[in-house]
Amino acid sequence: MSRHLRLALVQAPAESLDDFAAGLRARMKSPNAAQLVVYPELHLCSLGADRMTEEEYYAAYAEPLDGPRGARLAELAREHGVWLVPGTVLERADDGRVYNTAVVYGPDGALVATYRKIFTWRPYEPMCVGREFVVFDIPGTGRVGLSICYDSWYPEVTRHLAWMGAELVVNVVQTATAGRAQEIPVVQANAIVNQVWVASVNGASPTAQGRSLLVDPEGHTQVAAVGTEDATLLSVVDFDRVAATRKFGTAGDSWPWDFFKADDTPLELPLYNGRIDPATWRPAISPETPAALLPEGPVVHRRPAPEGDPA
Template sequence: MSRHLRLALVQASAQSFEDFAQGLRSLMKSPNAAELVIYPELHLCSLGAETMSEREYYTAYAEPLDGPRGMALAGLARELGIWLIPGTVLERGADGAVHNTAVVYNPQGELVADYRKIFTWRPYEPMCPGRRFVVFDMPGTGRVGLSICYDAWYPEVTRHLAWMGAELVVNLVQTSTSGRAQEIPLNQANAIVNQIWVASVNGAAPTAQGHSLLVDPEGGIRVAAGMEDTTLLGVIDFDRVAATRKFGTSGDSWPWDQFRADDSPLELPLYNGHIDPATWRPAISPETRNDLRPAGPVVFCRPAGENGPQ
């Protein structure tokens, strides 16, 4: 059974909720209709932000995930029968702290994942950083990890998501600076070294630098945009992840199989820890075909949201 996913990467400028909802409904009646639709970072929380103080900004956009905005997003996903990642939102937590949070809704309108950006863009981004890595399962298809913009600059984030079994990492971006030029090879590198798919969705000009892209598990750019308002349509073959790991990147590199069971742990002074060969290999999606599973020991996953392989 093949595991293909049709996804739409919507590279657009910030919108009001009303314009966003209208545009999403129109998208789902067009040739770019998809099973998973993804928007940029802070897509619904950016209009007018450049003229607001921090307090005004938070007052305008920060709310709990189960607030009116969250209920409306859930209703849209349910109405259209799609997996929806509407970018990130300003989340006001129970303790009053504000986070830059990615949210994911399934076709039943359920909030199935929420991820608080860990590496906020300091000193320019004042939101409180998160402290957990997040993956979620698309039943019958595959496992997806979440990262937000500057997270892509820290290899620990994507490596951890891959270790937790993510076969696709969605990187939600709102880069308005020349740094987008560096983010393109960073996303390719994150795909290559972890042998996973990476989808990086940026906002469009004039408020952001665009250049959204979809990268396959060997680093090839499958679809890419310029700076304009556009929608990229791509098809993910989740079995490419297992096949790349079994047969090697370009047929000659197996980074996840570097360690043998009898290797001694490798100390990591940077983290005051170590790599244990017994727990090095990533989790494997239960959806992966048996003939694409590695010959070595298989490590199964805990449910999405828990911390990695057992």
């Protein structure tokens, strides 16, 4: 049985929670209805931010994930029966620290994954940095990894998510600068070298520079916004394309995850004070992957997603 997911990438300007709720209801009643709905970075935490001090900004938007905002987002996911990524929110942790955190709610309203941005856009983003990579499973479909905006500029992030078994990496973005032009090929490169789907969802004007896109495991753009307008991009993600690309090769002639042989010596990586060990190079395989698409030879496969609160 094939593993398909109807995906909606919502390229919209920042809005209030009330407007977000109304807009989501409208989108889910239209042909834009989807199973996984993704909004841009800080989508609900940007209105008026340019006129606030850091203290005022945190006072206006930072709250615990189980606070009133979280409860309402959970209810919206449950109401529409969707996997909902409402962008990122300002999370105030128990110790008072504030993080830029991506949240994922399941169709039953449960908070299924949280990811604190690791590579904040310094010096312009004052939020604390996270230190854990996060993936989550959509039962019967596949595994999804989370990254936030500037994370995409660091190839270690996407590679680690792919190694953890992510078949689709959701990268939520709020780029309001000319740098969006450079992010497009970076997104394609991350998809190509890791043989995964990558969805990069940027905000619309006047919040950000748009040009959201979905790239397949061979680097082909499946759907894209050419401008900065408010738009909902729809596509169907075929998770089996990941395993097929790895089995038969990107463009039929490249197998980066199968490079090492069992008797190869480890490759020292002085940059990381570490190494690539051929015995652990291959990525995890989603438990949903059909047996016919599993690679031959040694493989780290069908490893479960991390348990507990990933953040």
